[in-house]
Amino acid sequence: MSSETNAAVEETPLSTSWRPLALVGALTAIFGVLAVVFPFITGVSISVLLGMLLLASGFVHVAHSFSAGNWKGAIWQVILATLYAIAGIALVVNPLFTLATLTVILAAFFIFNGILEVAMGVGLRGEQGRGWMVASGVLGIVVGALIWIGWPSTAIWAIGILFGVNLLSTGLSLIMLAMSGRRSNEESASLGTKPRGA
Template identity: 40%
Template structure:
């Protein structure tokens, strides 16, 4: 099967995976928005678990290479990681406040990255959607900072959900725009013989 390539480089048969992935991200974003506190707690516990596992890995490395000069630093990182992970398990509300600050940082980086990508996409399909998604991330970061810390209990889940929703919508828009551009380039069907 051959594909017709559009100006943006997206073939007419390659738009579907992007549209499906965008749809899945939209659904996950809507679920996170509908259950913001549960989403925030889930993120807190997940991060706590990852920190504990990472701390154990650091500790294992520190004790298996005792003659290595960096083993003291590995042991220190292990202790800090395990302590931070356990703190998130013991007091997830403090974890949510900390995660709120991390979400602000994430949204700032995401927003600037999407705006930079939109600038590089001059003349390509979906540029406006990518720019809108980046702008929304920056606005959400500003609103989150303005409401900190009182809104930390629900904002983590809501902001993550809104960002996922905007990203999913932009992916779907780019996919369908690529499909439409590919259809415009599809050669017309030939008439049957004997017609």
């Protein structure tokens, strides 16, 4: 193998940073598993977090009102801050209502996104893989419909489980990337180079 190939192997970004990537992936996957195991706690936590973010945005608008160029701009900033604060307090005080609302939004998203995927798959006539897109769309419609039909009881688990599954898949993908970087690291070492991540 040429020296240019050796250099390319040595300079692969993942080969020098696979350890922290693997750690982040493992932690993300663990949090995903916990979210799936405890979906209700996860859903309520997400609702409270959204409320706190809205409250923080309200404080930002209040602070920005003092630097507004004129009194009209300051008034609008105060109005926005009040709206954010009211919404944030409502989410923090009553996270179950927020959880139920988010579940309805999630069900609607799955249904409409599924319809779009089916339409796109049907439109891709003669293209390979169109069946997967149609299947994904149908699955999304079914999941959305099941969440909608079971509402409000589905609010107890839907947000938490889906959030957990997303974290788990993200964590596993990061671990796979880290393992790929580790293989590149080992390959560069076997070629007699000195990888920076060793």
